[in-house]
Each structure stands twice: as structure tokens, then as C-alpha cells.
Amino acid sequence: AQSVTQPDIHITVSEGASLELRCNYSYGATPYLFWYVQSPGQGLQLLLKYFSGDTLVQGIKGFEAEFKRSQSSFNLRKPSVHWSDAAEYFCAVGAAGLTGGGNKLTFGTGTQLKVEL
Amino acid sequence: GAGVSQSPSNKVTEKGKDVELRCDPISGHTALYWYRQSLGQGLEFLIYFQGNSAPDKSGLPSDRFSAERTGGSVSTLTIQRTQQEDSAVYLCASSSIASGTQYFGPGTRLLVL
Numbered sequence: 001a002q003s004v005t006q007p008d009i010h011i012t013v014s015e016g017a018s019l020e021l022r023c024n025y026s027y028g029a030t031p032y033l034f035w036y037v038q039s040p041g042q043g044l045q046l047l048l049k050y051f052s053g054d055t056l057v058q059g060i061k062g063f064e065a066e067f068k069r070s071q072s073s074f075n076l077r078k079p080s081v082h083w084s085d086a087a088e089y090f091c092a093v094g095a096a097g098l099t100g101g102g103n104k105l106t107f108g109t110g111t112q113l114k115v116e117l
Numbered sequence: 118g119a120g121v122s123q124s125p126s127n128k129v130t131e132k133g134k135d136v137e138l139r140c141d142p143i144s145g146h147t148a149l150y151w152y153r154q155s156l157g158q159g160l161e162f163l164i165y166f167q168g169n170s171a172p173d174k175s176g177l178p179s180d181r182f183s184a185e186r187t188g189g190s191v192s193t194l195t196i197q198r199t200q201q202e203d204s205a206v207y208l209c210a211s212s213s214i215a216s217g218t219q220y221f222g223p224g225t226r227l228l229v230l
Binding site for chain 1: 121152160162175210219220221224
């Protein structure tokens with residue numbers, strides 16, 4: 001069965017500092033990988049996704065993530081954090097090869113990001 | 118360019134009552150998903166509809182939960198005889214064949230007293 005681990009429940013960074021949120025997945029084949037962000041009382045907004053190809057993917061709001069098959073990781077990074085980035089971040093894995101949404105996603109438990117001014 | 122919409126935004130009900138939650142997917146999206154987000158369980162898949170195929174109900178936690186999708190568009194998630202452990206945020210998502218990416222609605226926050 002597929003699973004996702006986000007080892008950091010809470011992370012606090014200073015505004016302007018760099019950020020890395022960790023995500024490890026378990027999946028038997030090539031996965032589809034996603035990062036979503038959730039602000040309080042809001043739904044999930046897609047930051048970026050990896051399906052295939054270049055292992056470094058760029059997303060919205062200056063975020064990027066790198067797929068490392070050998071480490072089963074898909075860590076999210078941002079070089080300079082803004083106060084508005086404070087939110088909860090979820091990594092998710094779905095089934096590859098099933099376009100059109102055959103991907104019932106399995107989510108990690110989330111990482112709550114706090115940004116200190 | 119409307120996104121996924123859900124109604125109601127909030128629902129308070131008494132234990133034992135039935136509730137219906139509604140989801141309007143993005144126009145043209147053939148796939149529709151329901152997830153539940155709760156403090157104890159995180160984000161869990163509930164059910165998936167794809168076109169006219171039989172839905173994947175593998176995530177429904179009990180037979181009190183059911184969902185339907187009429188005309189390949191709007192979906193309703195029904196919870197019968199609600200229990201306090203049903204209190205959660207219920208999220209709907211939709212996706213297209215081309216993108217394979219799920220876009221989420223704002224959720225319905227359900228509180229069972």
C-alpha cells in the first residue's frame with residue numbers, strides 16, 4: 001500500500017530564510033507526487049506536481065521540489081520565505097499511469113509552517 | 118473559470134440525524150473525489166467517480182456513508198445517522214483526463230453534537 005511520511009509536524013523559520021519540508025513516500029511503482037498548501041479554513045491549493053521527466057519541478061509562489069527515486073523523497077524547498085507562506089503543507093502520492101484522475105491520493109500528516117518576522 | 122464549489126460551508130447537526138453535502142466540480146472534469154480531513158485521521162480518501170464507471174467506494178468508513186453523482190457533474194455525499202466521530206471537514210476534488218491533477222474545493226465543516 002502506498003504511504004507518505006512527513007517527519008516534521010511543525011517548522012518555524014524566519015522571514016527571508018530558506019525552507020525545506022521533507023516528504024518520503026512508499027509506492028511500488030513510479031508515483032505521481034504532489035505538494036498542496038492549506039491556509040486556515042481553506043481547501044487545498046496545488047503548489048506543484050511531479051509525474052515524469054525532469055526531477056526538479058517548479059511550482060507557484062517560488063516553491064520547487066526535487067524527486068529523488070533512490071531516497072524515495074520529494075522534498076519541498078523555497079530559497080526565501082515570506083510571512084504569507086505560513087500555512088500547512090501536505091505531500092501526497094498517487095498512482096502513475098492513470099491519467100484522468102485515477103489517482104486516489106494518499107496524503108502525509110502535514111507540516112505546519114510558522115514564519116517569524 | 119469557477120473552481121470546485123461545496124455547500125454548505127458549515128453544518129451543525131445532532132447525533133443520529135442524516136446530512137447531505139454537495140459538490141460542484143469544475144466544468145468538464147470527469148473525475149470527482151471525496152476526502153475527509155479530521156484531527157485524528159488526517160486526510161483520507163472516501164470515494165471516487167470517473168465518468169460513467171462504477172465508483173470506487175473503497176474509502177467509505179461504514180455503510181452509513183454513501184455518495185452519488187448525477188449527470189456526471191454534481192455529487193452529493195450522504196451520511197446517515199451521524200455520529201460524533203463523523204465531525205470533520207469533507208473535501209471534494211475534481212480532475213480532468215488531460216491533467217490528472219486534483220483541484221480541491223473549500224470543504225464543508227461538519228460538526229455533530
